[in-house]
Amino acid sequence: GVQPKIAPSMLSSDFANLASEAQRMLDCGADWLHMDIMDGHFVPNLTIGAPVIESLRKHTKAYLDCHLMVTNPLDYVEPLGKAGASGFTFHVEVSKDNWQELVEKIKSKGMKPGVALKPGTPIEEVYPLVEGHNPVEMVLIMTVEPGFGGQKFMLETMDKVCALRKKYPSLDIEVDGGLGPSTIDAAASAGANCIVAGSSVFGAPEPAQVIKLLRKTVEE
Numbered sequence: 001g002v003q004p005k006i007a008p009s010m011l012s013s014d015f016a017n018l019a020s021e022a023q024r025m026l027d028c029g030a031d032w033l034h035m036d037i038m039d040g041h042f043v044p045n046l047t048i049g050a051p052v053i054e055s056l057r058k059h060t061k062a063y064l065d066c067h068l069m070v071t072n073p074l075d076y077v078e079p080l081g082k083a084g085a086s087g088f089t090f091h092v093e094v095s096k097d098n099w100q101e102l103v104e105k106i107k108s109k110g111m112k113p114g115v116a117l118k119p120g121t122p123i124e125e126v127y128p129l130v131e132g133h134n135p136v137e138m139v140l141i142m143t144v145e146p147g148f149g150g151q152k153f154m155l156e157t158m159d160k161v162c163a164l165r166k167k168y169p170s171l172d173i174e175v176d177g178g179l180g181p182s183t184i185d186a187a188a189s190a191g192a193n194c195i196v197a198g199s200s201v202f203g204a205p206e207p208a209q210v211i212k213l214l215r216k217t218v219e220e
């Protein structure tokens with residue numbers, strides 16, 4: 001379906017207080033919690049892995065939307081499934097040869113498979129994954145170069161969102177990077193329905209107001 005899903009990126013939270021930060025976002029109206037998993041290799045930053053997801057899962061029933069910025073996503077399927085991840089979104093740039101195996105394993109562990117692409121990757125590369133007999137259920141279009149929060153939204157990536165929405169009217173399309181009150185209009189009118197927002201939500205005096213505005217713009 002194309003209902004709005006507002007997903008605060010926990011990368012912008014206080015990692016030393018992850019459980020309370022997660023609960024604070026849910027209390028502010030978040031639908032999902034976006035969890036950025038980085039390996040220091042696919043991207044020049046290192047964050048969290050399955051042990052932290054497992055710890056957080058003990059404190060919340062929320063949908064944990066895991067974004068795998070790693071070179072070998074297949075190695076993470078089993079640990080993340082056991083840890084209690086809800087969504088497992090891998091990058092197409094590192095999955096050209098094994099995406100079918102990946103999708104199958106992700107589903108067998110009870111997670112929702114998604115595919116992500118970097119700003120420079122053409123949208124055509126995900127079409128086979130959306131149309132396959134064992135398709136992904138979400139496409140994440142990166143709107144900044146992956147690796148860090150707080151970067152500037154790249155408007156040119158909206159062409160990819162438009163093309164994807166035109167082709168697949170009911171697909172979950174997620175955007176990630178630089179989303180906030182000043183960029184949500186472009187993303188929503190292009191057709192994105194799952195909105196990741198880190199610094200704009202965590203940096204706001206009233207995160208609930210930002211989440212509400214993001215949701216309202218997607219709904220309209």
Ligand code: DX5
Nearest residue numbers: 146147149150177178198199
């Ligand atoms: C970047 C991550 C994003 C990031 C978004 O590599 O995938 O999820 O945390 O943060 P903002 O909203 O601050 O750009």
Ligand code: ZN
Nearest residue numbers: 036067176196
């Ligand atoms: Zn992300």
